[in-house]
Amino acid sequence: xxxDACVCCGGTRFEQRQVLWPDLVAEWGLTEDEARYIDRxxxxxxxxxxxxxxxxxxxxxILRAYRVGGRFRRFVLKRPWLRILEVNPAGQxxxxxxxxxxxxLVSYPDVDLMDLPFGDSTFDLVVHSDTLEHLPDPVRGLxxxxxxxxxxxxSCYTVPIxxxxxxxxxxxxxxxxxxxxxxxxxxxxxxYGADAWxxxxxxxxxxxxxxxxxxxxxxxxxxxxx
Numbered sequence: 001x002x003x004d005a006c007v008c009c010g011g012t013r014f015e016q017r018q019v020l021w022p023d024l025v026a027e028w029g030l031t032e033d034e035a036r037y038i039d040r041x042x043x044x045x046x047x048x049x050x051x052x053x054x055x056x057x058x059x060x061x062i063l064r065a066y067r068v069g070g071r072f073r074r075f076v077l078k079r080p081w082l083r084i085l086e087v088n089p090a091g092q093x094x095x096x097x098x099x100x101x102x103x104x105l106v107s108y109p110d111v112d113l114m115d116l117p118f119g120d121s122t123f124d125l126v127v128h129s130d131t132l133e134h135l136p137d138p139v140r141g142l143x144x145x146x147x148x149x150x151x152x153x154x155s156c157y158t159v160p161i162x163x164x165x166x167x168x169x170x171x172x173x174x175x176x177x178x179x180x181x182x183x184x185x186x187x188x189x190x191x192y193g194a195d196a197w198x199x200x201x202x203x204x205x206x207x208x209x210x211x212x213x214x215x216x217x218x219x220x221x222x223x224x225x226x
Contacts, residue, residue, distance in 0.1 A: 003044075003214055007056040007063070008072040008096060011048030019043040027176055028191060034162055037217040041160065044217070049073075050092040053218045054158050058129055059093055061156045061211040061220035065125075076100050083123045085148065087113045090129035097127065108185050113141040118148045126155040132199070133159055133190045134178075142203035142223065149225040155205075156222050159192040163216045166193040197221055 005012050019042040025035050045052040051059070059072035068078050076099045084103045086094065097103050104123075111117060113128065114137055126145045132138040145155045168191045170176060176188040200208035200223040207224040 003053065003056060003218065006046035006049060006051060006071075007059045007213065008051045008093065009046060009049040010071045010073075011046040013047040014044060015047055016040065017043040017045070024176070024178075028162070030162070034164070038160060038162070041217040045092075049095070052091060053214065054129060055091040055093040057211070057213040057218040057220040058090060058127070058156060058158050059096070060213040060218075061222050062125070062127070064211055065154045065156060065222050065224075072096050082125055084125045084127065085116075085118070085123040087111065087116075087126065087128040087145075088131050090127055093127075093129070114144060116144045116148050120147055121150040121153075122148045124150060124153045126153070127157065128155075129158045130160060130178075132157065133188050133192060134185060136189050138190055139199050139203045142200050142205070146204050146223070146225050151225060153225045154222055155200075155225070156220060158220045159190075159196050161192045161194065161196050161216070161219055163194050163219075166195050167191065167199075168193070 018039060020035055020039050041053050063072060063075065066079055068075060073096055080101060082100055082102060084097060084100050086097050086105045088107050094105065113131060114135055126149055132141055135141045149155060170189055177186045178188055197208045197210055205223040206226045209222050211220050211222055212218065
């Protein structure tokens, strides 16, 4: 199972960039195969729209949640009334999400996923991408996502999952960062594994499923607020 057309725009030209660096690979204890698919997740991108595989997987999960076919760029034509909260820009997927008239984009540090400044049952869809691993309490962040969702609403999100291991809290280990070293918003508190879905259930979501666009690199999660 591999991507031959962009879920977001339909483009068929792709490029691969190197994203991981040796120190991070060693710090996480990644095997050669794990480093390869995480690099693909983050660095394989559509030339036309710029969405990487992570963004495509997130778009795929949203389309599946609403049982909509076709490309994500046309999703707004089928569900224009959706009240969408995007917490921190979801990569290049933001260019499509902002087409929704009732889309709201908020970012750290102005808005913290662990303490959302919105009332209960405000949104139909909450989206975030590779954000939870940077929270000291990701379960609280997911609980806040659930609180602001209406009954029947969904949260679609990604975390960088190493599928052959379980989730590990970094705890008292030396600080690890994605991107800019020593920047608080890039500090990693959680290294996610195959049990990543359990956090959504602990946060009160009665249902959480893993949606695979491409295994193991293109995975997203959908938590449903029944």
